Amino acid sequence: MSKSGIKQVAALCGVSPATVSRTLSNPDIVSEKTRDKVLKAVELCGYTPNRFGASLRTQKSGNIVVIIPDITNSVNAGIIRSIENAAAKVGYSVLLGDTQRDPEKVKHYAAMVRSGQVDGILLFSHQFPFDLKEDSSLLHHLPPMVNSCEPLALDNICKVMINNTAAAKMAVNHLLDLGHRRIGAITGNMDAPSSQERLAGYTQALQEAGIEFSVELVVDGNYQIESGKLGATKLLALHNRPTAIFCFSDNIAVGAYSALYEAKIEVPQQMSIVGFDDTEFSGYLNPPLTTVHQPLIEIGQQCMRLLLAQLNAKPISNKYVELPVQLIIRNSTAKISH
Amino acid sequence: MSKSGIKQVAALCGVSPATVSRTLSNPDIVSEKTRDKVLKAVELCGYTPNRFGASLRTQKSGNIVVIIPDITNSVNAGIIRSIENAAAKVGYSVLLGDTQRDPEKVKHYAAMVRSGQVDGILLFSHQFPFDLKEDSSLLHHLPPMVNSCEPLALDNICKVMINNTAAAKMAVNHLLDLGHRRIGAITGNMDAPSSQERLAGYTQALQEAGIEFSVELVVDGNYQIESGKLGATKLLALHNRPTAIFCFSDNIAVGAYSALYEAKIEVPQQMSIVGFDDTEFSGYLNPPLTTVHQPLIEIGQQCMRLLLAQLNAKPISNKYVELPVQLIIRNSTAKISH
DNA sequence: TTATATTCTGATAACGTTTTCATAGAGCAT
DNA sequence: ATGCTCTATGAAAACGTTATCAGAATATAA
Structure with a gap:
């Protein structure tokens, strides 16, 4: 034929x-x-x-691009899956813009909207993805786009976020409630707003409890497992070690577990651990991890909803949507032992 | 402007x-x-x-689609990341075809090649993705496509695979070498060729060691964590429980660890565990997991290489690429204790 | 200088749709 | 019948490129 x-x-x-x-x-x-x-x-x-003929005529590709730092991260993967689902339902296909944190790749994928290859952008990065010097009108005529997880420092843009500060506060307050006073923290990439906000939440919680902030208790991580292991090892080496650690991601918690296991320190009897993300495995760690649940599916759905509204030139009542998080208490946290 | x-x-x-x-x-x-x-x-x-104009003229979209069951699985995520990398280097964009194991979605994404939306297909499924009745010429004039991980029952198609049977054999032999004689298995989805092959490897290894196959020792899983926990629980309940378990995925091993932890059975002293995949966290489990390493990056690269050859109508010397796996021995396996 | 080969460039014709505009026909009231 | 409104259709004009082909300009050779 x-x-x-x-x-x-x-x-x-x-x-x-x-x-x-x-x-x-x-x-x-x-x-x-x-x-x-x-x-x-x-x-x-x-x-x-034929898609080309139709697209040429309609000037619509039917594609969106999701620009995201690392698809291998299970939070990201969960969000993308949700996006794909929502997009498929309304007839859009999703182009994968895995950037590996390379600013050039962010720009590369964002530029697809100029060539018509995609109709809209889902941006999971705090980096503004266009060269303004190349086309300064962009700031006022942004293409259909929604920003999530890592907020852009721009306020006329659709965003779907969680309140990292409040979430971190909630996690730390849980530890405070259990009687912990020396609480360590292992951060994510500190250039990421999410990590900055979580740190702010940590600090605020301590302050409100009247506990002095101690620099040695917060160690730099990068959201990866290995950084959790390194970080926990550092905290353990402290002269006056903490009785609990707030890990800025579940991955970090996994690394911390590993360090504690090797040091033969029992969780939660000798050390309480709180994670962040509630990734699938966190309930299967030993002991099951107390962590902050992120609503990955809703994040994807809301992103798609807001993007779709822009694609269809519908009015958007609320450009900023904040999704609720939840502290999942499992067995990695316990009352401080005397 | x-x-x-x-x-x-x-x-x-x-x-x-x-x-x-x-x-x-x-x-x-x-x-x-x-x-x-x-x-x-x-x-x-x-x-x-403008991409539409160019594409209309050249009949090339510059896109490929990767059809894969679940991007949330870290093996899949790792492969996709590698594909995205390789594709970007040669100027292709990748469309995400996460199917959630829905046969209709497999077909949907494969059909994109007909509309011109994509130029080629990377198929990580054993399901033939076209309706033959709709266009019977397809079998002989297949679009550019390469099949990986879960082999199609068709031999004129480019494939990049690992030898699951040999890999499983290697894993089980390791346990045999340690003196284990009652070795349990928790499988993946048994409709997946990969799981069938791993089971075959398990069986062969036992047979060659002169050990009689025992039905009660192999329990059905689905590659997911929860199935590992359930499976291990079943094996523990056995009258004559195994001394080692071969898990068909690292996820299953995580579930098994969880069950063993709850049953207060020590790994590897009381139970040896072998996984499959060597996902990032496997080295950070407690104890670190002995597992079969899959070369995710190479899989992605080889897929892209073969697809690119087809896209450029280059001759392909070898349609079947088999990539080597490796047994990573960590601390979850030990000599049987008497 | 002329003839010939070579390198560049422009006009033009696709590529395969969708959409506008106009018209033919159908239905309805008068 | 006549006029009128609708509905359903077709003709034709885009949409923005690239590839072919032929011709102009330039270089090379005699």
């Missing part, structure tokens, strides 16, 4: 190409008789509309 | 659109003088070629 275009189909059933197009994209405006005729011919030819 | 097409650029620097096009896509065939002129105008206009 040779390649069948809309013309072949039209010829086969004796109508114009226009009618075939209408039948497929707007069936209601064509009479039932011709509709059946056309549909039959379409079936017979195995005709699928 | 209004939308600038190739015509505006051409007008601005006094050449024809054709010359602008040539300057951008095939600079060598245009004189240095005009090239500079054109490039300057391009810069000035901030011109980016």
